[in-house]
Amino acid sequence: MEPSTSTHAHHPPQSFLSKYVFSSDHKVVGIQYTLTGLAMAAVGGFLAYVFRYNLAYPGSPIPLFGELSAQQYNEFVTCHGLIMVLWVAMPVIISGLGNLLIPIQIGTDDMAFPTLNMMSYWVFLLSCIILLASFFVPGGSAAGGWTMYPPLSANAYHNTNPDFWTALFSGNSLVIIALALEFVSMLMGGINFIVTTINKRAPGMTPMRVPVVVWMLNIASVMFMFAVGPVFAGAVLLLLDNVIGTGFYDPARGGDPILFEHLFWFFGHPEVYVLLLPSLGVIAEIISVFSRKPIFAYKTIIYLSLVSAVLSVMVWAHHQFVSGIDPRMATFFSVGTIIISIPFAGIFLSYMATLWGGSIRFTVPMLWAIGFIGVFLIGGLTGLFLGSNTFDIYVHGTYFVIAHFHYTLFPIVFLGFFAAFYFWFPKFTGKTLNVTLGKLHFWLTFFSFNGTFFVLFFNGLAGQHRRINDYTLFPSIMQEPYITFQKVATISAIILILSQFIFLFNFIYSLIKGKKAVNNPWNSSTLEWQTDSPPPHGNFHTYPVVYHGAYDYSMPEMKEVDFVPQNLPLEKKTI
Amino acid sequence: MSQYSQFIPLKSVPQGRLAIWLLIAGEFVIFGGLIICYLLYRMRYPEWAEQTKHTNTFLGALNMLVLLTGSYTGVRAHAAALNKQLNKIVLWMSISIICGFLFLINKSLEYAHEISNGLTFNSQKLQDAGDSVGSLFWSFYYIMTGLHATHVIVGIIVFTVILNQARKGKNLHRVELGVMYWHMVDIIWIFLFPLLYIAK
Amino acid sequence: MEDKIGIEIPDPQTDYHGHPKYGRVFLRLLLLAATSIVCGLLFPPAVSISIIFLIAVIQAGLVLRNFMHMKYEPLLIWIISISILFTLFMLFYGVYTDITPVVREIAK
Numbered sequence: 001m002e003p004s005t006s007t008h009a010h011h012p013p014q015s016f017l018s019k020y021v022f023s024s025d026h027k028v029v030g031i032q033y034t035l036t037g038l039a040m041a042a043v044g045g046f047l048a049y050v051f052r053y054n055l056a057y058p059g060s061p062i063p064l065f066g067e068l069s070a071q072q073y074n075e076f077v078t079c080h081g082l083i084m085v086l087w088v089a090m091p092v093i094i095s096g097l098g099n100l101l102i103p104i105q106i107g108t109d110d111m112a113f114p115t116l117n118m119m120s121y122w123v124f125l126l127s128c129i130i131l132l133a134s135f136f137v138p139g140g141s142a143a144g145g146w147t148m149y150p151p152l153s154a155n156a157y158h159n160t161n162p163d164f165w166t167a168l169f170s171g172n173s174l175v176i177i178a179l180a181l182e183f184v185s186m187l188m189g190g191i192n193f194i195v196t197t198i199n200k201r202a203p204g205m206t207p208m209r210v211p212v213v214v215w216m217l218n219i220a221s222v223m224f225m226f227a228v229g230p231v232f233a234g235a236v237l238l239l240l241d242n243v244i245g246t247g248f249y250d251p252a253r254g255g256d257p258i259l260f261e262h263l264f265w266f267f268g269h270p271e272v273y274v275l276l277l278p279s280l281g282v283i284a285e286i287i288s289v290f291s292r293k294p295i296f297a298y299k300t301i302i303y304l305s306l307v308s309a310v311l312s313v314m315v316w317a318h319h320q321f322v323s324g325i326d327p328r329m330a331t332f333f334s335v336g337t338i339i340i341s342i343p344f345a346g347i348f349l350s351y352m353a354t355l356w357g358g359s360i361r362f363t364v365p366m367l368w369a370i371g372f373i374g375v376f377l378i379g380g381l382t383g384l385f386l387g388s389n390t391f392d393i394y395v396h397g398t399y400f401v402i403a404h405f406h407y408t409l410f411p412i413v414f415l416g417f418f419a420a421f422y423f424w425f426p427k428f429t430g431k432t433l434n435v436t437l438g439k440l441h442f443w444l445t446f447f448s449f450n451g452t453f454f455v456l457f458f459n460g461l462a463g464q465h466r467r468i469n470d471y472t473l474f475p476s477i478m479q480e481p482y483i484t485f486q487k488v489a490t491i492s493a494i495i496l497i498l499s500q501f502i503f504l505f506n507f508i509y510s511l512i513k514g515k516k517a518v519n520n521p522w523n524s525s526t527l528e529w530q531t532d533s534p535p536p537h538g539n540f541h542t543y544p545v546v547y548h549g550a551y552d553y554s555m556p557e558m559k560e561v562d563f564v565p566q567n568l569p570l571e572k573k574t575i
Numbered sequence: 576m577s578q579y580s581q582f583i584p585l586k587s588v589p590q591g592r593l594a595i596w597l598l599i600a601g602e603f604v605i606f607g608g609l610i611i612c613y614l615l616y617r618m619r620y621p622e623w624a625e626q627t628k629h630t631n632t633f634l635g636a637l638n639m640l641v642l643l644t645g646s647y648t649g650v651r652a653h654a655a656a657l658n659k660q661l662n663k664i665v666l667w668m669s670i671s672i673i674c675g676f677l678f679l680i681n682k683s684l685e686y687a688h689e690i691s692n693g694l695t696f697n698s699q700k701l702q703d704a705g706d707s708v709g710s711l712f713w714s715f716y717y718i719m720t721g722l723h724a725t726h727v728i729v730g731i732i733v734f735t736v737i738l739n740q741a742r743k744g745k746n747l748h749r750v751e752l753g754v755m756y757w758h759m760v761d762i763i764w765i766f767l768f769p770l771l772y773i774a775k
Numbered sequence: 776m777e778d779k780i781g782i783e784i785p786d787p788q789t790d791y792h793g794h795p796k797y798g799r800v801f802l803r804l805l806l807l808a809a810t811s812i813v814c815g816l817l818f819p820p821a822v823s824i825s826i827i828f829l830i831a832v833i834q835a836g837l838v839l840r841n842f843m844h845m846k847y848e849p850l851l852i853w854i855i856s857i858s859i860l861f862t863l864f865m866l867f868y869g870v871y872t873d874i875t876p877v878v879r880e881i882a883k
Contacts, residue, residue, distance in 0.1 A: 112590045112594070113590075113594065187601055190597075191594050191597045191598060191601075192594075194593075194597060195590050195593050195594050195597070198587050198593060198851070199587050199589075199590045199593060200590075222858070225597065225600065225601050225604070226600070226604055226858060226859065226862045227862070228601075228604070229601060229602075229603075229604025229605040229606075229607060229608050229862075230604065230605075230607075230608030230611070230866055231608075232605050232608070233605050233606075233608040233609040233612065234608065234612075236718070236722070237612070237718065240696075240714070240718065244696065244697075245696075245697050246696045246697065246710075246711075246714040246718075247696075247697075247710065247711055247714065248612075248711070248714060248715075252707070253707060253708065253710060253711055254616070254620065254707060254708030254711040255711060256616075256873075256874055256877075258873050258874070259612060259615070259870065259873075259874055262866075262869065262870045262873065263608065263612075266866055266869070266870075310861075313861075313862055313865045313866075314865055314869075316869065317869055324873075325872075325873050326872035326873055328872065329869065329872050329873070333869070587849070587851065588848060588849065588851070588852065593851075596848075596852055596855060597855070600855050600856075600858075600859055603859050604859060604862060604863065607859070607862075607863040607866075608863075608866065611863060611866055611867050611870070614867075615867075615870060615871060615874040615875050616874065616875075618875045619874060619875045619876075619877070624820075632812065632815070636808065636812055639808050640805065640808070643801065643804050643805060643808070644801075646801075646838065646842055647797060647798075647801040647842075649842070650797045650841075650842050651797060654794055654797070754842075755843055758838050758839075758842050758843045761838055761842075762835045762838050762839065765831050765834045765835050765838070766831055766835065768808075768831075769811060769815075769827040769828060769830075769831050773811055773812060773814075773815035773823070773827050774815070774820065774823070774824050774827060775815065775820065
């Protein structure tokens with residue numbers, strides 16, 4: 001069989017609207033997801049700035065905002081968590097990366113269902129709008145914590161019989177509706193990813209030649225699909241409790257709020273791995289390219305992530321050790337949590353082994369990737385502490401937990417994303433980013449992030465609880481050095497947010513004035529680098545046929561070059 | 576073709592069918608979550624046996640019959656689509672759609688009967704009788720059957736769209752996809768029926 | 776399509792090895808439904824519930840295998856189904872002890 005030479009089954013869209021707005025091209029959809037996610041990150045970041053400032057200087061008016069009331073504090077921490085996990089991490093890490101990378105890395109023209117892909121983005125945008133609208137309804141947005149535990153999230157229990165429309169347009173209900181729409185959108189995207197990867201791979205692209213990031217995105221999609229069902233049902237039940245006054249989580253009518261906690265974390269914990277795996281995939285790509293070495297133990301990485309996917313549905317209740325769950329099950333989940341660190345430790349070891357003896361190039365993406373490894377290691381290790389139920393009881397709900405999950409989620413979402421951004425920007429825009437600004441951005445982000453959250457470990461161990469907006473009322477807990485630590489955290493957080501403007505400037509400046517990028521600036525062997533920058537509609541001028549693995553760098557038998565493109569039809573000995 | 580087949584460890588299926596299988600998997604997890612919640616509460620409250628007596632086994636069984644018939648005519652339509660017999664597709668799919676409407680009529684009769692007896696998700700009648708957990712059963716009853724009935728409505732719409740295309744001989748492979756969705760709705764009812772109507 | 780992608784994907788119109796005897800499966804499903812109703816009437820709840828759920832599982836299996844042609848599907852689809860069962864089992868197992876045996880004080 002000869003691969004056909006013409007890729008343009010249908011003509012590329014011409015008008016502005018059909019080309020950039022209502023486009024079903026996977027690259028445009030991916031960019032739309034990424035930009036929307038970053039816009040939501042700006043909202044989430046601003047919320048973080050406001051309540052972070054309030055924590056260090058309680059009572060004083062906040063620049064650019066004003067006074068923050070206690071109710072607003074609750075609202076802001078709730079929405080910061082929800083936005084960052086579900087409206088930033090999910091679109092940027094799963095949908096954005098998946099849409100941009102999957103079709104082009106497996107060597108095909110587009111997703112299996114381009115229209116479904118476009119629809120998934122528009123459903124997602126609708127959910128963003130509903131979420132943002134929830135700030136402006138009477139009573140404000142959801143304020144019961146990002147985990148939305150009833151009864152705090154169910155206004156029906158403490159308001160006396162709100163009528164249907166008031167209840168439907170309350171902050172709590174709108175957030176749940178937005179959440180449900182977001183799940184629908186991600187399910188549509190996930191089905192698309194899995195079908196595309198299974199059915200549309202280029203000839204010769206065997207499963208074990210697929211780049212790690214595509215594997216990871218698919219495993220993450222499968223995990224998401226299986227984990228999201230119960231919480232989808234749980235969210236519908238919570239919505240009905242809110243709106244029409246059923247009693248699924250109301251103890252007075254036989255319900256049980258702990259059921260929601262279980263349903264939420266049954267999704268919420270796998271969700272962390274859903275985000276972690278694609279990020280790890282990105283890091284694998286970058287480390288391999290810039291160490292000029294094949295990724296160490298490629299197959300083992302894949303198998304380990306499959307193992308972690310299976311284990312991920314057996315650990316969720318470690319978030320509920322203080323909720324009054326059965327102690328026997330607490331031990332089960334504690335052991336499960338400690339076991340699930342094994343596959344990730346294995347994956348990390350293979351990244352270390354890839355770096356070992358490589359000829360490392362400290363380009364900007366590589367800096368972010370190595371930063372990811374360092375920062376995530378701290379997050380992962382403190383996760384082991386929290387997985388042990390005896391320790392968790394002491395620090396549950398304190399800043400220790402805050403510091404821990406920011407040390408896991410920040411590298412996953414932002415360090416991983418920026419690594420991917422600096423790595424693939426030349427490919428998808430055709431422009432080169434400024435290296436100096438990129439390095440400045442990295443170092444500022446890296447240090448200010450550590451400045452923000454490292455001190456919070458100590459505040460947490462000292463017993464400071466995260467849901468208290470004004471610690472001057474508790475002078476016995478709020479002593480030196482913890483007052484200073486709060487201020488250090490706030491100032492670092494402000495630097496962290498400000499340093500993102502470097503990124504923004506670099507992004508816009510390089511789009512307009514950047515040098516034109518070459519097709520393969522990093523000498524990478526995967527398929528996306530073997531086509532134009534930016535790729536044409538349909539991605540490839542001739543459909544690629546794959547002859548090599550994704551990470552054939554510096555093989556001993558190679559003679560003249562240190563990498564071999566996946567679609568080069570030659571034996572390694574001859575090049 | 577043959578030179579690449581050695582690379583394939585897992586045989587795949589056509590992409591439409593794969594997507595429908597994944598959709599079905601997602602739906603099963605959603606309904607599975609609901610059914611598990613119901614089962615846990617059902618085992619917690621033996622007094623719900625009082626409430627289950629009020630569900631109408633006859634109408635439930637009739638709905639089972641209607642849905643299974645719809646499934647059966649659906650597979651006949653699929654067989655006809657493989658042989659490109661357009662008339663038969665129209666015949667069998669129309670019967671399926673009628674079955675869907677019959678199901679909805681039955682369901683609304685049931686709902687009307689129960690609501691008129693004061694058995695709602697927030698039943699004042701049960702509260703007055705001192706049964707504080709009874710209305711939770713009806714909450715589950717309405718959410719599970721209601722969500723299922725929503726899927727039947729979606730199934731009817733999907734069938735109508737597909738029928739309209741298949742009538743002109745277009746997109747015959749979609750008949751199978753629509754029918755698979757219908758079977759999923761059917762299987763969910765196969766589990767809801769004993770849970771809500773038989774286990775008294 | 777095969778030309779373009781080069782992996783083995785069967786044509787949706789022709790890839791069945793055959794058709795199960797749909798009529799016979801349909802009759803079996805109806806018989807099983809009738810049996811489960813009769814069981815619900817005849818036996819005490821403890822006995823009937825296990826029979827009824829066994830019948831429901833058999834019915835679902837019949838629909839999946841014959842009507843949805845799962846018996847002709849490749850390993851991939853079976854892996855998906857087993858994952859669903861595993862996920863739901865884990866959910867049940869993890870939540871059971873916190874809901875069912877706990878009888879909290881209900882406000883009257």
